[in-house]
Amino acid sequence: MAGFASNFKKQFKFKYIVSWVAVLAALIVLIILNNAGVLSRSVTGLLSRIAYSIILAVSLNLVVGFLGELSLGHAGFMCLGAYIGSFFANSISQSIDNKLIVLILAMLVGGVVACIFGFIIGLPALRLKGDYLAIVTLAFGEIVRNVFKNLDIFGGAMGYQSKPYNTKELYIVAFVAVIIVLIIIQNLIRSKHGRAITAIRDNEIAAKAMGINVTFYKLFVFMLSAFFAGVAGVIYGHFTTPVLYTTFSYNYSIEILVMVVLGGMGSINGSIIAATLITIVNFALQSKLSGDLAALRLLIYALILIIVVIFNNAPAFKNIRERFSIKSIIDSRKARNAKSQAKISDDDAKWDRIESKIKNDTILTPDLPHSDAPDESDSKEGK
Amino acid sequence: MSDLVLETKNLGITFGGLKAVQDVNLKVKKNELYGLVGPNGAGKTTVFNMLTGVYQPTTGTFYLDGEELKGKSQEQINHKGIARTFQNIRLFNNMSVIRNVLVALHNQPEFKYSPFAGMFHTPKYYDTEVRMRDKAKEILRVFGLEKERNNLACNLSYGTQRKLEIARALATNPKLLLLDEPAAGMNPNETAELMEIVRFIRDEFNLSVLLIEHDMRFVSGLCDEVTVLNFGTTLAQGDTKTALNDPEVIKAYIGG
Numbered sequence: 001m002a003g004f005a006s007n008f009k010k011q012f013k014f015k016y017i018v019s020w021v022a023v024l025a026a027l028i029v030l031i032i033l034n035n036a037g038v039l040s041r042s043v044t045g046l047l048s049r050i051a052y053s054i055i056l057a058v059s060l061n062l063v064v065g066f067l068g069e070l071s072l073g074h075a076g077f078m079c080l081g082a083y084i085g086s087f088f089a090n091s092i093s094q095s096i097d098n099k100l101i102v103l104i105l106a107m108l109v110g111g112v113v114a115c116i117f118g119f120i121i122g123l124p125a126l127r128l129k130g131d132y133l134a135i136v137t138l139a140f141g142e143i144v145r146n147v148f149k150n151l152d153i154f155g156g157a158m159g160y161q162s163k164p165y166n167t168k169e170l171y172i173v174a175f176v177a178v179i180i181v182l183i184i185i186q187n188l189i190r191s192k193h194g195r196a197i198t199a200i201r202d203n204e205i206a207a208k209a210m211g212i213n214v215t216f217y218k219l220f221v222f223m224l225s226a227f228f229a230g231v232a233g234v235i236y237g238h239f240t241t242p243v244l245y246t247t248f249s250y251n252y253s254i255e256i257l258v259m260v261v262l263g264g265m266g267s268i269n270g271s272i273i274a275a276t277l278i279t280i281v282n283f284a285l286q287s288k289l290s291g292d293l294a295a296l297r298l299l300i301y302a303l304i305l306i307i308v309v310i311f312n313n314a315p316a317f318k319n320i321r322e323r324f325s326i327k328s329i330i331d332s333r334k335a336r337n338a339k340s341q342a343k344i345s346d347d348d349a350k351w352d353r354i355e356s357k358i359k360n361d362t363i364l365t366p367d368l369p370h371s372d373a374p375d376e377s378d379s380k381e382g383k
Numbered sequence: 384m385s386d387l388v389l390e391t392k393n394l395g396i397t398f399g400g401l402k403a404v405q406d407v408n409l410k411v412k413k414n415e416l417y418g419l420v421g422p423n424g425a426g427k428t429t430v431f432n433m434l435t436g437v438y439q440p441t442t443g444t445f446y447l448d449g450e451e452l453k454g455k456s457q458e459q460i461n462h463k464g465i466a467r468t469f470q471n472i473r474l475f476n477n478m479s480v481i482r483n484v485l486v487a488l489h490n491q492p493e494f495k496y497s498p499f500a501g502m503f504h505t506p507k508y509y510d511t512e513v514r515m516r517d518k519a520k521e522i523l524r525v526f527g528l529e530k531e532r533n534n535l536a537c538n539l540s541y542g543t544q545r546k547l548e549i550a551r552a553l554a555t556n557p558k559l560l561l562l563d564e565p566a567a568g569m570n571p572n573e574t575a576e577l578m579e580i581v582r583f584i585r586d587e588f589n590l591s592v593l594l595i596e597h598d599m600r601f602v603s604g605l606c607d608e609v610t611v612l613n614f615g616t617t618l619a620q621g622d623t624k625t626a627l628n629d630p631e632v633i634k635a636y637i638g639g
Contacts, residue, residue, distance in 0.1 A: 003510065004506040004509060004510070007506075007509035007510055007512075007513045008509050010509075010513055011509055011512055011513065184502045184503070187501060187502050187503060187504045188498070188501050188502045191496075191498075191500070191501030191502070191504075191508060191512075192485065192488075192489055192494065192496070192501065192511075192512070192515065193498045193501045194501065195478075195482060195485055195486050195489070196486060196489055198475070198477075198478065199475050199478070199486040202475040202476060202477050202478060203473050203474070203475055203476070205437075205469075205473055206469070206473040206474065206475065207475075207486070208456075208457040208458055208461075209435060209457060209461060209466070209467055209469075209473075209552075210461065210466075210486055210487045210489065210551065210552075210555055211457075211458045211461030211462050211487075211489065211490045211555055212458060212486070212489055212490075213458050214458070220498065
């Protein structure tokens with residue numbers, strides 16, 4: 001076990017776990033606030049929405065940001081999870097009393113069903129590239145919700161009457177799910193499998209030539225992402241009733257994609273923040289604008305998105321961004337600390353652990369006249 | 384089996400009606416440096432693409448260590464022991480230098496762990512990752528890239544990128560290394576250095592090298608044998624000096 005401890009020390013960095021530790025800290029604070037009676041019912045409802053949005057955004061980021069394939073059918077997987085999960089929960093709620101266990105089982109079932117469909121869709125679709133894959137996944141999302149619309153056991157066009165979980169408690173379960181999803185995804189990204197996935201994104205041809213099984217990894221990522229989307233769907237199904245097919249339209253897939261793009265493709269932390277903010281903005285606009293102003297909701301939402309995207313990316317705002325970015329604040333503090341104490345990098349020390357059999361100087365500087373240089377390898381050749 | 388590492392038998396491919404490559408018979412021995420030369424468009428890279436499974440040959444077949452590899456996928460061929468570099472460099476540009484090599488170590492049997500272990504970071508994960516990193520550093524050290532290991536691959540100079548590409552190919556532990564124009568875009572010093580590197584890896588990693596190159600000084604200084612291609616057919620084959628001085632070859636290059 002000592003070996004494990006030292007290996008763990010070598011690999012571990014705090015930045016690897018900062019995202020889920022932050023979520024965990026936020027959750028603890030929220031639980032305390034809730035127990036103190038500060039949080040209203042609508043706020044706990046919002047928290048559940050934030051939780052499933054984060055799961056959706058992070059899991060889509062796995063496909064779009066890390067694998068580099070555009071999927072527009074994420075709401076379809078969520079739809080599967082929501083319907084199947086609620087249906088399953090309703091069916092077993094008679095035999096199992098504990099609502100929490102029912103919810104957890106429903107999450108697993110909803111996730112697995114979405115995962116299976118991820119496999120069925122992914123197998124043919126992942127042979128396609130770029131735009132074509134986007135179109136196929138888009139069609140998939142539409143097919144799924146229309147199938148549920150026409151199935152009578154799922155309530156047809158009226159939507160499925162799910163049994164909502166207690167809103168005051170659902171967000172805790174949802175955030176625990178978020179933390180588990182974050183741990184799994186971040187661990188995966190930092191493993192050799194994650195490296196293979198990002199290698200496929202960077203250069204698929206080279207990845208193949210390096211012996212990476214591209215089909216396997218594409219399918220694997222697609223299925224994993226579908227699984228998490230299914231879990232998010234189950235949370236949604238327990239948050240609201242009825243589960244209505246209109247929710248999972250193309251627009252919703254795009255909204256998840258917006259969260260990913262806004263947060264930065266390939267950035268888990270960014271996805272978390274973007275998902276949180278977009279959900280809050282949506283919620284605020286929905287609850288604050290009433291009467292005639294309600295018609296302006298989408299307009300204001302779109303305007304906010306445009307402003308944020310421009311501010312995030314336009315070169316003109318570069319100076320402002322840099323001045324107020326967290327990174328620059330940390331860096332300037334580091335620079336101040338570095339002045340007071342000279343830091344010795346341990347990098348060079350690390351290199352001494354590896355024995356090298358060859359002498360770099362002789363190989364890498366052929367300009368040197370080898371015969372003159374006092375060198376073992378040359379004298380051996382002479383013999 | 385004999386000491387042949389790679390043997391191709393009447394290897395050929397047609398695109399539509401165009402016979403891009405016909406009847407190429409290569410015999411690469413163990414520890415041999417073998418050159419594949421020819422004017423532009425002669426089909427050299429197409430031969431490489433067939434040998435690595437990018438294209439499936441329409442006629443003929445090829446063997447690595449006596450095992451037929453025709454019809455296998457790119458990753459399977461890589462597992463069997465053929466690694467390659469590309470004419471236009473194809474590094475994982477947004478990754479650090481060491482990650483590039485780590486990706487190539489992916490399939491080594493000693494570094495295997497399941498996606499499950501990757502997702503939950505079992506002790507096996509930590510153990511394997513540390514050993515992988517050590518191995519990657521060792522490979523980088525051979526190429527004098529250890530100081531660059533945390534830089535992004537796209538920020539390296541051209542010659543260094545070429546070196547990294549070779550390092551990455553070597554990390555897959557091949558029996559046969561295919562180098563597609565390794566000296567392209569290098570200055571004379573870098574070319575000389577590259578020659579030393581190619582010889583060194585041949586000895587150190589105990590493999591055969593099949594290389595495409597236009598720089599004739601590079602080829603004649605390095606290769607034991609060459610095959611000259613022109614319009615997809617073999618023009619001359621054999622000992623480097625004799626083959627390159629063949630009047631037909633000179634005619635194909637200079638014209639006339």
